[in-house]
Amino acid sequence: MTERIIIVGGGTGGTVLANDLADRLGAEIDAGDVEVTLVNDGPDHVYKPVWLYVPFGKRESEDGRRRLRELVDDRVAVRVDRVTDIDTDAGQVRYHEAPEPIDYDYLVLATGSTLAPEEVPGLDAGGHDYYSESGAEALREELLSFTEGHLVLSVVGTPHMCPAAPLEFVFMADDWLRERGLREDVDITYTYPIQRVHGNPHIAEWARPLMDERDIEVETFFNAESVDPDAGTITSMEGTDVDYDLLVAIPPHRGIDLVEEAGLGDDGWVDVDKHTLEAEAAENVYALGDTAATGVPNAGSVAHYQAGVVGQRIASQIRGRPATATYDGKTLCFIETGMDAASFVEFDYERPPSPAPPSEKLHWSKLAYNESYWLTARGLL
Amino acid sequence: MSQTDIEPETTVDARGAACPGPLMDLIGAVRGADSGAVVRLLSDTERSLTDVPEWVAETDNELLATEEGDDHHAFYVEKA
Numbered sequence: 001m002t003e004r005i006i007i008v009g010g011g012t013g014g015t016v017l018a019n020d021l022a023d024r025l026g027a028e029i030d031a032g033d034v035e036v037t038l039v040n041d042g043p044d045h046v047y048k049p050v051w052l053y054v055p056f057g058k059r060e061s062e063d064g065r066r067r068l069r070e071l072v073d074d075r076v077a078v079r080v081d082r083v084t085d086i087d088t089d090a091g092q093v094r095y096h097e098a099p100e101p102i103d104y105d106y107l108v109l110a111t112g113s114t115l116a117p118e119e120v121p122g123l124d125a126g127g128h129d130y131y132s133e134s135g136a137e138a139l140r141e142e143l144l145s146f147t148e149g150h151l152v153l154s155v156v157g158t159p160h161m162c163p164a165a166p167l168e169f170v171f172m173a174d175d176w177l178r179e180r181g182l183r184e185d186v187d188i189t190y191t192y193p194i195q196r197v198h199g200n201p202h203i204a205e206w207a208r209p210l211m212d213e214r215d216i217e218v219e220t221f222f223n224a225e226s227v228d229p230d231a232g233t234i235t236s237m238e239g240t241d242v243d244y245d246l247l248v249a250i251p252p253h254r255g256i257d258l259v260e261e262a263g264l265g266d267d268g269w270v271d272v273d274k275h276t277l278e279a280e281a282a283e284n285v286y287a288l289g290d291t292a293a294t295g296v297p298n299a300g301s302v303a304h305y306q307a308g309v310v311g312q313r314i315a316s317q318i319r320g321r322p323a324t325a326t327y328d329g330k331t332l333c334f335i336e337t338g339m340d341a342a343s344f345v346e347f348d349y350e351r352p353p354s355p356a357p358p359s360e361k362l363h364w365s366k367l368a369y370n371e372s373y374w375l376t377a378r379g380l381l
Numbered sequence: 382m383s384q385t386d387i388e389p390e391t392t393v394d395a396r397g398a399a400c401p402g403p404l405m406d407l408i409g410a411v412r413g414a415d416s417g418a419v420v421r422l423l424s425d426t427e428r429s430l431t432d433v434p435e436w437v438a439e440t441d442n443e444l445l446a447t448e449e450g451d452d453h454h455a456f457y458v459e460k461a
Contacts, residue, residue: 199401
């Protein structure tokens with residue numbers, strides 16, 4: 001009997017996993033004993049880190065887009081469709097474009113984050129973002145012609161994709177405006193939900209002095225409750241108002257409704273064992289990347305490392321061997337500190353991050369990785 | 382750990398969360414909760430013992446109880 005593996009979501013986690021499984025189980029797939037299907041709601045794979053550079057005119061959105069079919073091993077069936085129902089008791093999913101439910105032996109949810117700006121009144125109309133293609137492009141139109149006034153970066157959603165990206169944006173904006181001789185005419189304010197400039201104290205302690213040196217104003221304990229686009233004001237739950245001329249916000253994030261409907265977790269995040277990545281509420285169901293509620297950052301590196309763990313576990317299960325691979329919380333991030341310097345952190349469940357001194361080398365390493373990412377998506381790096 | 386009788390509507394298990402950290406996870410859950418709902422945060426970070434009360438004091442929410450344990454702590458926050 002053919003064992004069927006269905007992966008839902010063709011982002012970093014789903015794509016790396018599909019290629020990982022094609023590599024590990026190639027012989028079984030060729031023999032017809034295993035079938036791997038990757039389902040995605042569109043034909044393209046999107047590499048989101050490109051969006052950070054779009055508002056500054058450094059990259060184009062399409063630089064982060066490639067056909068899934070070109071990235072994924074031919075032994076994997078790529079299905080462009082939506083999963084509309086998951087029944088973990090029956091071991092079945094239902095597709096939008098198919099009348100009958102499909103049985104699975106292993107299901108992997110890698111559906112990622114969606115943005116929910118509507119959760120904060122006025123945010124959609126008053127704020128910009130670089131956490132979506134359309135948002136990054138709209139922000140570019142504003143930022144390229146922004147020559148004076150108050151630029152406010154507000155972290156609204158918690159948790160959100162790429163926890164370092166808000167710091168990166170203000171560091172880059174500061175440097176970019178200085179290079180263009182505009183910094184004296186633009187005030188920059190960074191707002192953050194807690195009493196530090198980053199959730200992780202080690203990263204916060206490293207970043208705060210850099211922000212002070214560069215005249216980036218900071219408002220902590222700021223959780224946006226509403227935005228008044230006409231007045232140009234963002235108001236926090238803690239009772240603080242900040243006026244802005246250009247508001248760049250990290251919107252609230254949600255997973256997809258399907259997860260909650262299937263009883264796998266709240267707000268679209270699957271409750272998992274943080275080491276095995278197995279869903280707590282169902283057998284033979286895994287989650288990875290943003291979708292897995294592990295407490296580690298919603299970051300591509302996390303999804304990448306987790307995909308290797310899930311691939312090894314599923315391959316072991318299919319071969320009747322004990323699954324021994326576990327995820328240790330490994331996370332790796334480059335952090336831009338300007339237009340030509342970056343830092344780097346690496347940490348896991350046990351070891352806290354210790355940001356490297358910013359350097360031009362690390363900046364180029366980040367840009368080089370952004371190019372070689374396509375090898376990661378292909379399962380080669 | 383002294384046990385409370387409080388029944389939380391939501392539990393946020395942030396044990397092992399290094400980045401962005403337990404308080405960020407708690408704030409996200411409180412933002413999505415209904416008024417009067419209790420959110421329980423589980424954290425194994427010592428810093429949560431100061432972080433959580435400091436944040437709650439800045440808001441109208443209330444820290445109903447804190448259970449300090451050997452390997453992790455539990456915080457019960459009622460949304461205003």
